[in-house]
Amino acid sequence: MASALVPMLIMLVVWAKMEMYPFGSKSLMAVDFSHQYISFYGFLKNAVLTGDWTAFSYSFTKSLGGEMIGILSYYLMSPFNIIYILLPLKYFPLGVFLTIWLRYGVIGWSFAYLLVKRYRGLEKNAWMVPIFSTAYTLSGMLVSYQMNTIFYDVMFMLPLLIVALEELLDGSKPYKYMLLLAATMFMQFYLGYMVCIFIALYACYYTAPNLAIEGNWKAKINNYLQPLVRVLCFSILGIGLAAVLLYPVVINLMQSKGQVGGGMAFVWALQINPLDILSKLMIGGFDTTSGWSAGPNLPNIYVGALGLLGFIFYFIFARAHRYQKIGAGIVTLIFFISFVHEFTSKIWHMGQNPAGFFYRFSWILSFFMVLLAYQAYKQGPKLTWKGVIIGLLPIALTGYYVATHDYTYIAKKQSETVMTYLKTNGNTIYLLLSLVSIAILYYIWKKWQQKNKEKIIASLVLLSALVGAIFLLKTGYLLTQVSLTMMSWIVVLLVFAFQPKKVAWSLLAIMTVLELGYNAYLSQVTLGYADAYKFSDATVSVKRVVDTVKEHNQAGFYRIGSSFAYSRTSPTLLNFPGLSTFSSSLERTTMDHFAYMGDYGINASTQYANGTLLTDALYGVRYYMDYKEQDPAEIEQHPERQYFGRLTTRKDIQETFTKKVYEDSRYLVYENPDAFSVAFGTGVLLQNITFGQNNPVSNQNLILNTMMGEQENVVQYFQAYSFTDIQTENMQEMTNAVGETVYKVKNSDQPGIVRYKVIPKSSYTYYFLTPNNLKEHRDKVSILLNGQWLPHGVVFAQKQLWQLTSNAEGQEVTLEFRFTTDQEINMSDAGFIRADNDAIKRVLAARKEQSMTVTQWTNTKVAGTVNITDDSSVMMTSIPYSPGWTVTVDGKEVATKRAWDTFLSFPITPGKHKIVMTYVPSGLLAGGFFSLISLVGVLSMLRYDRKVEAKKDLF
Numbered sequence: 001m002a003s004a005l006v007p008m009l010i011m012l013v014v015w016a017k018m019e020m021y022p023f024g025s026k027s028l029m030a031v032d033f034s035h036q037y038i039s040f041y042g043f044l045k046n047a048v049l050t051g052d053w054t055a056f057s058y059s060f061t062k063s064l065g066g067e068m069i070g071i072l073s074y075y076l077m078s079p080f081n082i083i084y085i086l087l088p089l090k091y092f093p094l095g096v097f098l099t100i101w102l103r104y105g106v107i108g109w110s111f112a113y114l115l116v117k118r119y120r121g122l123e124k125n126a127w128m129v130p131i132f133s134t135a136y137t138l139s140g141m142l143v144s145y146q147m148n149t150i151f152y153d154v155m156f157m158l159p160l161l162i163v164a165l166e167e168l169l170d171g172s173k174p175y176k177y178m179l180l181l182a183a184t185m186f187m188q189f190y191l192g193y194m195v196c197i198f199i200a201l202y203a204c205y206y207t208a209p210n211l212a213i214e215g216n217w218k219a220k221i222n223n224y225l226q227p228l229v230r231v232l233c234f235s236i237l238g239i240g241l242a243a244v245l246l247y248p249v250v251i252n253l254m255q256s257k258g259q260v261g262g263g264m265a266f267v268w269a270l271q272i273n274p275l276d277i278l279s280k281l282m283i284g285g286f287d288t289t290s291g292w293s294a295g296p297n298l299p300n301i302y303v304g305a306l307g308l309l310g311f312i313f314y315f316i317f318a319r320a321h322r323y324q325k326i327g328a329g330i331v332t333l334i335f336f337i338s339f340v341h342e343f344t345s346k347i348w349h350m351g352q353n354p355a356g357f358f359y360r361f362s363w364i365l366s367f368f369m370v371l372l373a374y375q376a377y378k379q380g381p382k383l384t385w386k387g388v389i390i391g392l393l394p395i396a397l398t399g400y401y402v403a404t405h406d407y408t409y410i411a412k413k414q415s416e417t418v419m420t421y422l423k424t425n426g427n428t429i430y431l432l433l434s435l436v437s438i439a440i441l442y443y444i445w446k447k448w449q450q451k452n453k454e455k456i457i458a459s460l461v462l463l464s465a466l467v468g469a470i471f472l473l474k475t476g477y478l479l480t481q482v483s484l485t486m487m488s489w490i491v492v493l494l495v496f497a498f499q500p501k502k503v504a505w506s507l508l509a510i511m512t513v514l515e516l517g518y519n520a521y522l523s524q525v526t527l528g529y530a531d532a533y534k535f536s537d538a539t540v541s542v543k544r545v546v547d548t549v550k551e552h553n554q555a556g557f558y559r560i561g562s563s564f565a566y567s568r569t570s571p572t573l574l575n576f577p578g579l580s581t582f583s584s585s586l587e588r589t590t591m592d593h594f595a596y597m598g599d600y601g602i603n604a605s606t607q608y609a610n611g612t613l614l615t616d617a618l619y620g621v622r623y624y625m626d627y628k629e630q631d632p633a634e635i636e637q638h639p640e641r642q643y644f645g646r647l648t649t650r651k652d653i654q655e656t657f658t659k660k661v662y663e664d665s666r667y668l669v670y671e672n673p674d675a676f677s678v679a680f681g682t683g684v685l686l687q688n689i690t691f692g693q694n695n696p697v698s699n700q701n702l703i704l705n706t707m708m709g710e711q712e713n714v715v716q717y718f719q720a721y722s723f724t725d726i727q728t729e730n731m732q733e734m735t736n737a738v739g740e741t742v743y744k745v746k747n748s749d750q751p752g753i754v755r756y757k758v759i760p761k762s763s764y765t766y767y768f769l770t771p772n773n774l775k776e777h778r779d780k781v782s783i784l785l786n787g788q789w790l791p792h793g794v795v796f797a798q799k800q801l802w803q804l805t806s807n808a809e810g811q812e813v814t815l816e817f818r819f820t821t822d823q824e825i826n827m828s829d830a831g832f833i834r835a836d837n838d839a840i841k842r843v844l845a846a847r848k849e850q851s852m853t854v855t856q857w858t859n860t861k862v863a864g865t866v867n868i869t870d871d872s873s874v875m876m877t878s879i880p881y882s883p884g885w886t887v888t889v890d891g892k893e894v895a896t897k898r899a900w901d902t903f904l905s906f907p908i909t910p911g912k913h914k915i916v917m918t919y920v921p922s923g924l925l926a927g928g929f930f931s932l933i934s935l936v937g938v939l940s941m942l943r944y945d946r947k948v949e950a951k952k953d954l955f
Contacts, residue, residue: 003112003133004105010138010517011104018525020097027093027532028100030147034530036582037150038092039569040075041084042539046575048085054859058884058919060559060577063590063606064619065879069921070252070585073245077187078153090540093532100149107156108137111367114159115374118166124378131306131509132374134516139366140302143520144286145357147527154191157184158198158367165199169206169227173945174234178938181238189246194348194361196235201334202368203231205327212323240934247927252585253350271342272298278398279407281308282485283515284522287409299339299362303369304515305488306508309391310373313496317381318372328372335365355584355604383496391493399486409522413476422473430470437466481522488515531642538566538642539573542625545667546576549623552661556854556864557678558622560669561608564644568605579608579619590880593902598696598769598801609648609792610801612718613656613765613837614700617844619878622675624650624657626668646791651806652765655837674844678862678879679915681850681872681908682707687899694772694799697833704843717843721758721766721834724812729753740828743819751782751818752825758813758832765806768815769831772799780821786814801833852915860919868910874899875908875915884922889913 016023029038047055055061059068080099087095111133115121121129136142142155161184164177181199185192210223239246279285280298303311315325338344339359346352348361383391402410414422422429441463472478488511495504546560559577562570571578582605594601599610611621627644635643650656657670686706691699697718704717731743731752745752760766774781775797783790785804792802805813819825850872856863866875879885881898887906888894890913899905904917 002130003137004109006130006134006513007108007137007516008101008105010134010513011101011520014517014521014524017521020529021093021532022097025531025533026529027535028096028146029093029530029535030527033096033147033149034535035567036569037075038096038535039567039573040071041081041092041095042089042573043071043575044076044081045085045089052859054861057921057924058859058882059572060859061571061575061581062583063579063581063586063594063880064559065577066581066587066590067248067252067585067882067884067921069245069248069924071583073186073189073249074584075150077245078150079187080149080153089543090536092539093535100146100152103149103152103156104137107142107152108133110156110159111136111370114163114371117163119375119378125505127505127509128374128377131512132370132377135304135307135373135512136367136370138516138520139304139307139363139370140280140285140300140519140523141360141363141366143516144300144523145360146524148357150188151191151360151363153187154184154195155363157187158195158364161195161199162202162371165203165231166206168231168234169203174230174237175938175942177231178234178238178241181235182241185239185242186245189242189249190350191360193350194364196239197348198361198364198368199231199235201331203228205324205331208323208327209321212321237934237937240930241938243930243934244924244927247930248921248923251923266343269342270340271345272340274336274340275401276405276407277301277339279402279405279410281398282402282410283481283488283519285407285409285481285519286523287526288528289408297358299359299365301362301365301369302519303366303373304512304519305485305492306377306512307366307370307373309489309492310376311369313376313381314372316376317379318376319379320375328368331368332365335362335368380499381496382499383493385497388493388497392490395486395489395493399482403480403482410481412480414479419476426474429473433466433469433473437463484515484518533640534642535566537640538644541642541666542566542570543574545625545662545664545669546574548662549625549669550576553622555622555671555675555677557620557857557862558675559620560623560625561611561616561621562625563646563648563650564625564627565607565647566642566644568607579621580606587880587882589898589902593691593900595798596691596693596696596699596900598700598767598799600800602797607647610767610803611648611650612700612767612801612803612835613652613840614704614717614844616656616672617674617676617848618703620675620678622672623661624653624670624672626650626653626670628666628668630666649791649803651803651808652837655765655807674841674848676844676848676878677851677854677864678857679852679866679875679877680847681866681868681870682847682874682876683709683872684874685709687874687876687897687905689900691900696799696801697769697831704840707843707847715839717840718767718833718835721832723756723832724759725755725757727753727755727757729755734824736824736826740826743825743827745819745822745825748820748822751820754817754819754825754827756815756830756832760805760809760811760813760834762834763807763809764834765837766804766808766813767801767833767835768804769829769833770800770802771827771830773826773829776823777819777821777825780819782818784814784816784818790815799829806837862917863915865912865914866908867912868908871910873907873909875906877904877917879904879917881905882919882922884919886918886920888916888918 015028018024019026021027043055043059043061047053056068056072058065062068062071080103083095083098084092108130112121112129115129115132142152145151157180161177161180164180168174168177184195207224207227210227211220213220213223215223276298280301283302285302286300314320314328318325338348338361342353345359354360403412469478472483477483491511492508495508498504549560559579560571561579565580566573568580568582571580584604586604586606591601591606594606597615599615600607608621615621630643653670656674657672659671659673660668661671662669683706686703689702689706691702697720701714701716701718705714708715728743729752730746730750731754732746734742734744736742743752743754756768758766785791790802804815805811817827850866850868850870852864852866852875854862854864862879876899880902881896881904885896885904886893887896889906889908894906896904896906
């Protein structure tokens with residue numbers, strides 16, 4: 001109980017200090033939690049409570065539609081998610097708090113279970129159990145990556161797995177181990193995979209003493225390998241039990257993350273400076289800058305002074321077998337190599353560098369360190385003064401190295417808050433330091449059983465330390481992160497030189513609590529957190545809108561576009577067919593297609609911000625949601641409301657989405673009567689189009705011309721239009737090596753400006769074709785449209801089409817780029833594009849006549865009819881292709897094909913047809929078969945064991 005409550009209480013104090021919900025308005029949602037996880041919990045709630053469990057297979061709330069088995073396995077299998085199912089949507093911030101807080105308790109409890117069950121934690125010095133359980137629970141990665149709570153379930157499963165593993169290696173039955181391993185893989189396969197690697201390493205370490213059994217080397221190796229082979233076999237069975245989920249996930253990963261990034265090329269070079277890892281041993285070694293940017297970052301392995309020095313003491317004082325200590329050293333070396341060597345690190349991450357949050361396996365080393373530290377302290381280590389002096393050398397060198405290097409998360413001096421407090425309460429602080437020093441002097445003189453000479457030396461050292469402490473305190477260096485860390489290490493050394501009594505252990509316990517709490521505070525305080533009340537308002541108010549649209553929709557299949565969003569996963573959170581998403585399991589081909597069309601498709605996400613008349617129709621964007629501009633006085637009166645900023649502005653909304661179908665005090669919804677259904681008939685040439693990268697204008701022209709059957713008389717539906725004027729300020733024009741005009745800011749104290757002006761000479765819709773050469777400047781450029789900040793999601797990872805104006809003949813448009821960079825700026829491939837909407841509408845109207853009428857639509861089934869009246873031989877859909885889709889036409893299954901490298905398509909003939917498209921997750925049947933085989937194997941073993949036990953009872 002103490003091991004569960006101590007970390008929970010520490011985190012309550014930390015969060016109260018940070019004014020987190022429920023102590024303040026800031027929700028614990030940060031980074032991916034706010035952008036992804038909370039939406040998937042809303043999706044889970046809706047799927048379970050509506051009984052529509054087909055959503056766990058496939059969902060149209062995931063961009064244009066996509067497999068959900070990866071999301072289910074990666075994000076949603078935690079038992080803690082029951083809390084979200086039970087809570088109303090507006091109380092999700094409370095669910096966030098509870099699911100994180102309770103996990104800390106369960107992690108502490110599970111580690112205590114390991115210490116009690118396997119290392120006789122209650123037999124002697126029972127108070128050590130909650131101390132070390134807390135050291136693991138609040139270790140570096142656990143408090144730093146708190147926003148990734150999807151990892152935490154494996155973190156509390158690992159101690160339970162180690163209990164079962166050690167019992168198995170000692171000869172016990174394998175059933176507990178297999179079931180716990182299966183449960184771990186079910187709850188979080190990604191970190192579960194890392195745990196499987198560690199299990200292999202841990203088993204080799206644990207069985208190392210078998211190599212010392214008498215006999216020749218053949219016998220020794222046989223004794224060593226026998227239990228390892230047992231573990232391997234039962235591990236395969238355990239993982240096999242989870243294959244019904246894992247096998248479809250593997251297939252999904254090959255279509256999503258498996259297609260991103262390069263292969264695993266072995267190189268000898270190091271990816272980080274090994275000595276920089278020392279900075280991660282400091283209190284508060286984490287911040288927003290170092291946490292998840294395009295790394296590699298550094299591993300978060302902080303475990304506090306007691307854990308770190310205890311880990312070192314293990315190799316000196318623990319009564320473990322010599323071979324086991326060698327095994328522990330090898331395991332530690334493997335972790336170290338994994339940190340500094342990219343190829344080895346990728347092995348832990350399933351063959352890829354993660355997209356931020358590097359070294360996601362570093363918490364396993366923290367676990368191992370704390371476990372070994374506990375074993376060392378159980379032996380009651382006794383440090384000699386020679387050992388203390390030797391220990392002070394690496395402490396001093398570590399402190400010097402970290403203090404003399406720059407890390408964004410390590411402050412050089414005490415914080416301003418500390419300095420202000422010292423100025424107002426300095427005398428009290430100095431008096432307190434003096435009283436503490438006198439008390440320690442008294443204790444040394446009265447209790448320490450040493451010669452007077454040694455007592456005098458110790459007293460002089462203490463007095464010198466007091467003078468030094470007061471000096472460092474006044475100059476601002478005593479209470480820095482480095483100094484506090486060094487002092488905590490020295491305290492541990494001194495305690496074990498004096499021999500730990502109950503008073504000393506109490507001191508170490510208090511120090512550990514303060515140390516871990518302060519580290520948690522520093523690691524979390526720099527993050528940006530969502531406002532709990534604004535989240536509730538945003539979800540409840542917008543859900544009312546989309547639910548109304550869903551209720552009154554008469555169009556069959558539809559999608560909803562939007563000029564705003566709480567996050568890219570809002571469609572999943574609020575359960576409506578949107579076009580945006582953010583997920584590690586997003587299919588790569590879907591992202592690529594968005595990029596081909598000049599929209600946002602990168603970094604495991606899509607966002608429909610740059611729609612055109614063509615893409616609206618192709619994707620079936622029947623409805624478009626917008627918000628009303630609010631009066632500043634009203635905004636000030638309602639601080640609890642979420643007032644959105646625009647991701648995009650559709651200047652052509654009056655021409656495209658011509659009918660208003662919803663309006664309240666905050667939101668509007670318009671309908672596009674020209675949107676296609678889910679599928680339409682066309683020719684085989686359209687099906688076989690191949691798009692060019694960074695060429696959205698040509699790609700969309702290609703689609704329209706192919707729809708019309710034009711191969712020779714190509715029509716420029718989207719065509720380049722000259723700028724009226726290009727102006728620069730504080731810019732030097734140059735020509736680069738390939739003859740392109742580039743710019744460089746002249747005076748770095750002022751922004752350099754490139755200004756494009758154009759006067760439309762028609763009622764067409766006009767777009768700006770963004771340069772692709774600005775991605776390295778994206779954090780150093782501001783963009784204004786007609787003197788106002790550009791209402792667009794600005795991404796330069798691929799060329800985009802920003803809609804600037806429509807039906808504004810003769811009205812000048814000014815687009816201004818302001819740069820604050822000293823690098824060369826290449827704007828040579830920027831362009832101005834106009835779209836002939838009338839001509840595009842004629843093309844779309846012809847194709848819409850061959851559109852499918854949807855009569856039934858669920859997550860895994862789309863049914864309807866079509867009447868092909870022209871020579872169309874292919875049905876093109878806006879459903880991303882997956883081998884899980886099966887299509888029947890008039891009751892007969894037809895072959896499916898991937899069109900445009902993205903969409904599902906299938907053959908059709910002229911006339912009336914009934915079409916049914918059904919989806920079954922790829923690999924589900926095969927995975928179920930593997931699980932069934934594994935289950936039969938486990939049950940057969942259990943039955944055999946029972947028969948053996950029964951025979952024993954007879955005799």
